[in-house]
Structures are given as C-alpha cells and as structure tokens.
Amino acid sequence: MAERRLQGGIANAGQVVRDGEHVLRPASEHSASVHAYLRAVRRAGFEGAPWPVGIEEDGRERLEFIDGDVPLSPYPAWSQSDNALASIATLLRDLHEAARDFDPRRHGWNEALADPAGGTLVCHNDVEPSNVVFRDGLAVALIDFEFAAPGRPIYDLAQLARLCVPIEDDFDQARIGWRPADRPARLRLVADAYGLDEAGRKILLAAMVDALDRVEAAARGRGVPVSKALGGIEKYDRRRRWWREHEAAFASALR
Secondary structure, three states: OOOEEOOOOOOOOOOOEEEOOEEEEEOOOOHHHHHHHHHHHHHOOOOOOOOEEEEOOOOEEEEEOOOOEOOOOOOOHHHHOHHHHHHHHHHHHHHHHHHOOOOHHHOOOOOOOOOOOOOOEEEOOOOOHHHEEEEOOEEEEEOOOOOOEEEOHHHHHHHHHHHHOOOOOHHHHHHOOOOOOOHHHHHHHHHHHHOOOHHHHHHHHHHHHHHHHHHHHHHHOOOOOOOHHHOOOHHHHHHHHHHHHHHHHHHHHOO
C-alpha cells in the first residue's frame, strides 16, 4: 500500500503519512523516550495510545495506526458535544492511571509545554481535538505525544481544558470553528468527568493560569509553532484579556 498523507497538525503538517497499519511521522530527539512511555502505558492496560513500532532509517518514527475519526478545524458539531468533552477527560484520567509506575528520570523530554511546577508523571500536554481519535462521537485514543513530559496530572487536565473547553477569546473561538457555549459549565464537566474533588477543583483553576502562561511563553520564545492563520502571536493577548474578564465565572462553576 502506498503511503497516504494524513491531514492536520502544525509543526509536522504534510509530513505525517499512513503506511498500511502504521503511521510514519518525523522523529525527534525525544522519540525514544516517548516510545518507552507509550510501551509502558500500553503494557499497563491503557489501549488509548498507539503502540510504537520503532524509528526508521530515514529518520521517521513508525507507530500503530488507530482507526477512527479525528476532528480538524473547523470542528464538526459532534466533536463539540458535552459527551465528547467528558469522554476526553475520562480518557486522560485513564492515561494518567496507567502512567503512574513509569519512571521518566532515565529519559529526555520536550519541555516546551511541560508543567512549570514540575512533576513525576509523564503527561501528554497537548490534548486538543485533532490529537484525539473518536468512534461514535466518543474519545477512544490520544495521539501526537511529541510534547509529552513529566508534570502534574492537574496541569495536563488544565491544558486539555484550555484547548477543548476552549479557553479562548470569542473572536479566536469562532475563527477555529468552535460554536458559542457555556464555557464555565464545560470546565465543570471536565472536572466532573475526571473525578476531581473539591481540593482538586481549586488546584485546577490555578493550573489553568499555569497552562495559559506556559503556552504563551513557548509561543513567544518559538518553542511551539505560531501560525498566522491560527491567529498569530496577537491571539495570546486576546486570550489573556478574555481570561481576566471571565475567570470569576469559571471559579464559580467549579465550586
């Protein structure tokens, strides 16, 4: 079967292909670490991540292809449902549980989106709709672990909320295809689906600020790609203003 280009992505756009039952994508200096992590969570019983086959001689990593629907911007209505959001949060919780016995200290990681507070559990750090595989409208797998790094599970959940609630200025929310929604209620749904207790909900709100700060710092420092088509660097100013104006409503929703 000839290689078939897969749509989506920013940093690796146009370079990810399907080759039969596998996906080929550019490897990085951290790919071996990510592969060790993926093998560990799969062996721990988590089926919602691709099995890593290895690194090719041409410098690409080969991973298992997971069949399903991957929504791209503008996101289809089904991918914006409360059920879809809750299923993503539940899947992330299951990933975190499977990763608890994995020791990241012997490996190197991409720190671009890593938790600024540090931590010992390897997190995905970039759970957004196009990095999720769905079947029948529910999340079944996470893909694209290139930003995986040790941190706190609550920070990983905050990054998920930032990207999937989403935490975004109205202009940018509409531009990438999100419909108007009660976003404080969607953050509460994330907390409910993950199973956060009262103390965890308070920490989540603080972690939201960490997540916003971290991605903005990475973008301004060119640690992550900044696409003009996706709002450019100006979107971070808009997002920060929007969050300041609405943070109290999110705090109230988490009580």
